[in-house]
Amino acid sequence: MQPYTASTYKWIKQLTLLMGCILILSNQIKASADNTIKQNKNNNHDVQSHHFWNQHFNSNKSIDYPVIFIHGINATLADWQQTVNLISSANYCSMSYQKENKNWIDKRANQHCNIWNIRYYEPNLAKELLIGNLTLYSNRLKEMIRIIKQETKQNKVTIVAHSMGGLVARAYMSLDKESWNSVHKILTVGTPHEGVSIAPPIMNHWRDLHKNSQFITSLNKAWKKQLESGYKQWGVVGAINLKKIPSLKHIKATSTDSGGPGYVQISSAIPFGEWKEAITNKIDIPTLNTTHFGYRVYTNNKHDGLLFDKTVLQAIIWATSP
Numbered sequence: 001m002q003p004y005t006a007s008t009y010k011w012i013k014q015l016t017l018l019m020g021c022i023l024i025l026s027n028q029i030k031a032s033a034d035n036t037i038k039q040n041k042n043n044n045h046d047v048q049s050h051h052f053w054n055q056h057f058n059s060n061k062s063i064d065y066p067v068i069f070i071h072g073i074n075a076t077l078a079d080w081q082q083t084v085n086l087i088s089s090a091n092y093c094s095m096s097y098q099k100e101n102k103n104w105i106d107k108r109a110n111q112h113c114n115i116w117n118i119r120y121y122e123p124n125l126a127k128e129l130l131i132g133n134l135t136l137y138s139n140r141l142k143e144m145i146r147i148i149k150q151e152t153k154q155n156k157v158t159i160v161a162h163s164m165g166g167l168v169a170r171a172y173m174s175l176d177k178e179s180w181n182s183v184h185k186i187l188t189v190g191t192p193h194e195g196v197s198i199a200p201p202i203m204n205h206w207r208d209l210h211k212n213s214q215f216i217t218s219l220n221k222a223w224k225k226q227l228e229s230g231y232k233q234w235g236v237v238g239a240i241n242l243k244k245i246p247s248l249k250h251i252k253a254t255s256t257d258s259g260g261p262g263y264v265q266i267s268s269a270i271p272f273g274e275w276k277e278a279i280t281n282k283i284d285i286p287t288l289n290t291t292h293f294g295y296r297v298y299t300n301n302k303h304d305g306l307l308f309d310k311t312v313l314q315a316i317i318w319a320t321s322p
Helices: 006-043 050-057 081-088 125-131 134-152 164-173 177-181 204-209 214-228 274-278 304-308 310-319
Strands: 067-070 093-099 102-106 115-119 157-162 183-189 234-240 295-300
Touching: 050 081, 067 081, 067 134, 067 164, 081 115, 081 304, 081 310, 093 134, 102 134, 115 134, 134 157, 134 164, 134 204, 157 164, 157 310, 164 177, 164 183, 164 204, 164 214, 177 183, 183 310, 204 214, 234 304, 234 310, 274 295, 295 310, 304 310
Parallel strands: 067 115, 067 157, 093 115, 157 183, 183 234, 234 295
Antiparallel strands: 093 102
């Protein structure tokens, strides 16, 4: 057997180094893949289990501010009930407006409550439909939040609001500096931030909901000033009923969460033109810290289906986090 030449030794050395680099790279790729799998596993929370929410609210991943669920138009405490039961394990409080300076509170055996389900309508809904308006509801909400902060001994709250309730909540925050500063985060779900196309003017709150109403115009003007200053505590969830369109490629500004003109358009639920950017992302995958929002996502569901929806539950994790 002839001895290796110098060039052969050099080639063997280079080959050994190359194999070593390949082994290191292979280990790095495996570690990265393992981390991705672990991360995906962590991201795919079982958000529809009591166990998850119990862990969430008892960890440093959540903030200790009370979470307030606010209903939409012509609604009751029952609207958010399924979600409230899930995340609180039925350990929650409810509050209903009765009349001026009087709210009925169900504290369920006087326990400390961090989850609140509230109703800003008075008991006589027929009367409410005649005299109610969104500015009135925002002032009622202000008093209810004052009571909740007093009950929980906290100076801030987290708001999760459906449909018209999102406008009521934003109007409350716009009342004064104290109201604005009292909200840790606000998550609006299927809310017509730019109004709705069909809103019969025969009732005040319907008049407020029209896309060209004074209420909508003034509210968005006031909020734009805050958003331009870098406010990122607002999360939005928009929805489209995909059964009403051929595919995701057919989504347009007027696509709604139940297919009809009286429902909330995606361009209104994700306002200020951001719906266009939102639908370029994968459905149900949120985007953080966009131009106007701290959290933005769209999903496939009907308007009322959003009240118990996995994508909304994921968004509530964001809303209740530091």
